[in-house]
Amino acid sequence: MLIFVIVLLAAWLILSVVGFAIEGLLWLGLIGVVLFVGTAAIGAVRRKSLRR
Template sequence: MWTVLIILLVAWAVLSIVGFAFEGLLWLGIIGIVLFVGTVIFGLVRRSVARRAS
C-alpha cells in the first residue's frame, strides 16, 4: 500500500513541476498539487485507522 502511495506522490510532484514549468500547462500544476495533497491526506487517514485497529 505504501509503495503505491509513494509512486502516486512522485507522479503528482512531477505533474506539478511540468505544469508550472510550461506557462500553458498551469492547470496541470494546480491539478498535480491538489492530487498530491489529497494523496497525503489519504495516506495519513489510512495510517491512523490502521493504528486504531491494532
C-alpha cells in the first residue's frame, strides 16, 4: 500500500511540474497539486489507522 501511495505522489508531482513548466498547461499543474495533496492526506489517514 505504501509503495502505491509513493508512486501516485510521484506521478502527481511530475504532472504538476510539467503543468507549471508549460505555459498552456497551467490547469494540469493545478490538478496535479490538488491530487498530490489529496493522495498525501488519504495516505496519512490510512497509515495512521493501520498503526492502531
